[in-house]
Amino acid sequence: MTAVTVTIEARRTRLAAAGAAAVTLCAGLGIRAVADGDLAKYAGDVLYTVLLCTLVVLIAPVAGTRRVAAAVGLGLSWLIELGQLTGVPAELSQHSVIARLVLGSTFNAPDLFWYAVGAGLFLLIRTVVPRQGGLRHAT
Numbered sequence: 001m002t003a004v005t006v007t008i009e010a011r012r013t014r015l016a017a018a019g020a021a022a023v024t025l026c027a028g029l030g031i032r033a034v035a036d037g038d039l040a041k042y043a044g045d046v047l048y049t050v051l052l053c054t055l056v057v058l059i060a061p062v063a064g065t066r067r068v069a070a071a072v073g074l075g076l077s078w079l080i081e082l083g084q085l086t087g088v089p090a091e092l093s094q095h096s097v098i099a100r101l102v103l104g105s106t107f108n109a110p111d112l113f114w115y116a117v118g119a120g121l122f123l124l125i126r127t128v129v130p131r132q133g134g135l136r137h138a139t
Contacts, residue, residue, distance in 0.1 A: 013061035017054050024051045042114045049077045049118025050125075066126040070119040077115035081107060 028047040032040050053073030057066075083089055084107040093100035 010061045014058055017058035017061065021051060021054045021058060024054055042110070045077075045111050045114035046118040046121060049073050049115045050122045052076050053119060053122040066123055069126075070123050073122065074115055074119040077118070078112055080104065081111050081115065 024047055028044050028051065031043045031047070035043070050073075053069045056069040056072045080089075080103060084104050089099065089103035090105040092103060093105040
């Protein structure tokens with residue numbers, strides 16, 4: 001593979017990741033608008049991790065596999081959730097809607113499970129969604 005081919009592939013991957021991130025963000029905000037309770041909360045957790053995984057691909061499209069992106073996205077989700085134990089996100093969330101959406105406010109142990117579901121969903125999507133040249137191979 002030549003450097004030009006890698007650059008073109010990276011651009012395509014970034015474009016697809018940006019589109020996927022936008023769709024995921026809209027889905028996450030949309031589920032909160034039409035549903036409430038546990039369905040909205042845990043669907044939001046799943047989509048939050050899918051979004052983080054997608055942003056990893058957007059930032060580093062060639063530098064790893066989908067498993068790396070899933071692991072980094074899951075790790076970030078868990079780190080942010082565990083950070084809620086400090087009370088800092090709750091304080092920031094009182095002053096900013098964006099901080100509340102990004103950092104949350106209150107630790108909830110079941111969220112850790114739903115983040116793992118999100119990483120699994122990301123892996124599933126990245127494995128079965130067709131791309132130029134055919135289906136993706138699990139790597």
